[in-house]
Amino acid sequence: MPFLAGRAEAGHLVELAKSTPLGDGGMRSAQLLSEALRLDPHHHEAQVLQERLHQTFVPRWHFPMLADRARNRAYAEAIAMKVRPGDIVLDIGCGAGLTAMLAARAGAKHVYTCEQQPLIAEAATRVIADNGLSDRITVISKWSHEIILGVDMPEQADVVISEIVDTVLLGEGALDTLSHAMSALAKPGARAVPETGRLVAQPVESAPLLEQWRPQMAEGFDLGAFHHLARVAQITPSDFRSCGLRPLGAGTELFAFDFTRPDVRPGRTTETLICSHPGIVHAVFVSFEMELAPGIQLTNDLASEGHWGRTAFLLDRPRSVSPGDHLQLTAQHDAAALSLAVHDMEASADHARVWLQPGWRAGYEHGAGEAAALPQGYPVWAPVQTAAPAAPAPALG
Numbered sequence: 001m002p003f004l005a006g007r008a009e010a011g012h013l014v015e016l017a018k019s020t021p022l023g024d025g026g027m028r029s030a031q032l033l034s035e036a037l038r039l040d041p042h043h044h045e046a047q048v049l050q051e052r053l054h055q056t057f058v059p060r061w062h063f064p065m066l067a068d069r070a071r072n073r074a075y076a077e078a079i080a081m082k083v084r085p086g087d088i089v090l091d092i093g094c095g096a097g098l099t100a101m102l103a104a105r106a107g108a109k110h111v112y113t114c115e116q117q118p119l120i121a122e123a124a125t126r127v128i129a130d131n132g133l134s135d136r137i138t139v140i141s142k143w144s145h146e147i148i149l150g151v152d153m154p155e156q157a158d159v160v161i162s163e164i165v166d167t168v169l170l171g172e173g174a175l176d177t178l179s180h181a182m183s184a185l186a187k188p189g190a191r192a193v194p195e196t197g198r199l200v201a202q203p204v205e206s207a208p209l210l211e212q213w214r215p216q217m218a219e220g221f222d223l224g225a226f227h228h229l230a231r232v233a234q235i236t237p238s239d240f241r242s243c244g245l246r247p248l249g250a251g252t253e254l255f256a257f258d259f260t261r262p263d264v265r266p267g268r269t270t271e272t273l274i275c276s277h278p279g280i281v282h283a284v285f286v287s288f289e290m291e292l293a294p295g296i297q298l299t300n301d302l303a304s305e306g307h308w309g310r311t312a313f314l315l316d317r318p319r320s321v322s323p324g325d326h327l328q329l330t331a332q333h334d335a336a337a338l339s340l341a342v343h344d345m346e347a348s349a350d351h352a353r354v355w356l357q358p359g360w361r362a363g364y365e366h367g368a369g370e371a372a373a374l375p376q377g378y379p380v381w382a383p384v385q386t387a388a389p390a391a392p393a394p395a396l397g
Helices: 002-019 027-039 044-057 062-066 069-082 098-105 118-130 174-185 207-213 224-229 237-243 368-373
Strands: 088-092 110-114 137-140 157-162 186-193 196-205 232-235 252-258 267-274 279-293 296-299 310-321 326-333 338-342
Touching: 002 027, 002 044, 027 044, 027 118, 044 118, 069 098, 069 157, 069 186, 069 279, 069 296, 088 098, 088 174, 098 110, 098 118, 098 137, 098 157, 118 137, 157 174, 174 186, 196 267, 196 326, 207 232, 207 237, 207 279, 207 310, 232 237, 252 267, 252 326, 279 326, 279 338, 310 338
Parallel strands: 088 110, 088 157, 110 137, 157 186
Antiparallel strands: 196 252, 196 279, 232 310, 267 326, 279 296, 279 310, 326 338
16 A cells, blocks of 8 residues: 555656746756655656656766766866866866866865756766765856856856867857856966867768768659758767768868957958868868867867767768869858858869858757757757856646
8 A cells, every 4th residue: 555655646746747847947847756756666757757857958968978088088187287276166067077076186275166957066966975075166056157256156266167168169158158257257367278279170071971961862752952951960979980081181270269368259261171182072071179288188070089079061062172172161150159151162262252151050068969969859059158048948748
């Protein structure tokens, strides 16, 4: 009888969870579902709804990111280089709390780490407690823009740490977030991790990439009229390995960013990519390079490994090239998203004219592989750090 009573109570809690609005980031629904599963660990609907809730509010890229040893080691070394004993550290985008704990281990007097998603903030608080660092790390469940000095933090930070970039650096609102943090929440001359970043473009050949994103035929039917809906390929790490992108020329810098003094003004540049190998240009591959600290870099270029996704701008028509051929493009950013337009190739770039296409506004939570891993219906275009949610989310039911 006690088992049956517990099962009935679990069912009641599940119904409450389904009718609870999610405007609190899913906290109340998560508590109800956890209690339901405590009473009845095999409750099917509670298990399904709990997983759906976690997938909605905790982007799946968090997990491969935490498993990325090269990324973790680079941040550990950079933080150890930048943080000095007695420093006050602001860590933006807490996640599981790893970078905050690295700062504490490096000697910080106290670390204030902010995380706007309540479920993630709660889990990070537990991780930090499990590692015996609760007395030196404070988790602030807020957007960094909402932090109030004297309330959330007693003083400005000596060091600002962040990892809030996507596959082209811009999509998580890093420039806007860091501009506010460095001016309002950090001391003059504060140190930052990362320090700088730049975007690099190069022509690439990959028939598998084109076949995946723009299959021409299926069961004898021509699908060409559908292709304009896929101009930007967001490539997962596994697809990146299988597509075998072959560079046809060296990388050309598009934009450079200083994260210690972020500039949020829009940028536009026209560049010429020079092909050094014969082949067929299927796309322009755009990657980032970040310097976390002097001599410590992270990149998602063609030679890199790790959890990062990749971004490739597909050409409307693949083009055969020979060594010395030029490809001219215009790239533009508004500090939150990148657009890129490729002009018709000319034997000499001097005769080309460039037209700017409408800006691409993807801005997904952390990267191409990460965006692809999000559940169906998740609003991957929502900025992570730049503004609060426009309205409460609907209930699970």
